[in-house]
Amino acid sequence: MDTVFSELIPLKKDQIKLASRMLARAFQDDPIMAYACSDAGDQETISRYAYEFLLRYNLGHSQIYTTSDRLEGVAIWQRYEKANMSFWRLLLSGAMWPALRMGTKVGRRMQTFYKYAENKHRELVPFPHGYLMLIGVDPKFQGKGYASKLLRVMLSRMDEEGLPCYLETETEKNVFLYQHFDFKIIDEFIIPETTVKLWAMLRESKAFKA
Numbered sequence: 001m002d003t004v005f006s007e008l009i010p011l012k013k014d015q016i017k018l019a020s021r022m023l024a025r026a027f028q029d030d031p032i033m034a035y036a037c038s039d040a041g042d043q044e045t046i047s048r049y050a051y052e053f054l055l056r057y058n059l060g061h062s063q064i065y066t067t068s069d070r071l072e073g074v075a076i077w078q079r080y081e082k083a084n085m086s087f088w089r090l091l092l093s094g095a096m097w098p099a100l101r102m103g104t105k106v107g108r109r110m111q112t113f114y115k116y117a118e119n120k121h122r123e124l125v126p127f128p129h130g131y132l133m134l135i136g137v138d139p140k141f142q143g144k145g146y147a148s149k150l151l152r153v154m155l156s157r158m159d160e161e162g163l164p165c166y167l168e169t170e171t172e173k174n175v176f177l178y179q180h181f182d183f184k185i186i187d188e189f190i191i192p193e194t195t196v197k198l199w200a201m202l203r204e205s206k207a208f209k210a
Contacts, residue, residue, distance in 0.1 A: 008065035008153050011074060016059070019066065019074050020052035020098075026073075026136035027051075031170050031196045036109040046106055049098040054134060057095035062133070065150065073137035073146040077154050080129050116191050117168055117198060124187055124200055125166045130158045132167040151181055155203065162207040168198045175199050182206070 011019060024047035027033055033050065037043040054076065058064055063077040099107060121131070132154075137146045158165050167183065169175060175185065183201040190197050 008150065009068060011055070011059065011064040011066050013059060015066070015069075015071065016052060016055045019055055019071055020048045022071050022138045023051040023055075023074060023134075023136045024048045025139055026142075028139075032113060035194050035196050036106050036113065039105075046102055049101040050106070050110065052098040053095045053102065056098065058133070063154070065154070067146050067149055071138070072141040072144075073135070073150050075135040075150040075154065076133040078131040078133050080125070080127075080131060113191055113194070113196070120187065120189065120198075120200065121166065121168070125164070125202060128163060129202075130154070130163050130165040132165060147177065155181060155206075159206040162205050164205050165203045166201070168200050170196055170198050172199070175201070178203075 024044055027047065028044065030047075033043060033047050036050070037046045055064065055074075058076050058078070062079075065075055065077070067073045102110070132151075135147060135150055137150075155165060165183070167178065169178065178201050181203065183203040185199055186202045187200040188197065189200070
């Protein structure tokens, strides 16, 4: 398959549900979702609501891209100043409905998790940067260059703006993927009251300096 790709495509509102299902498949073994959904019901269904929540909340405020109308992969990129949760954005975005469908128990666990990660984010990189909030590729398309496309195009844009890029990953094998794109580990930590480990990684800007 030709892995030389063109530009990314902004995700549309009417693609959110399909993209949520794809992300649930992509993260079916994700330790965060396993923790959040333990003793709470069907993980696949809850995961769909969780990713629908993230997509609805961020659509229009962040840059959400897919690789094509087939939705092989999706990534959410945020600006530093928009990385914190806002109650009004939650209401206005329509994200409240999938949040409620996740259930109280899952909602509390996810809130605890992301609040701690958010605080670490602010502590580790208190300067302007891009934030790769999420990247996922449908299992049937993994290994075919779609993750690289989602990364390369946006990292190139950040280089043009002179911005570093920050991310967290809870999967050790992904650490090596991101290191291939010049991300470096700047911290490792366990989310309190869980066994979930996060690797915080930062990529310096590759902007040309005279």
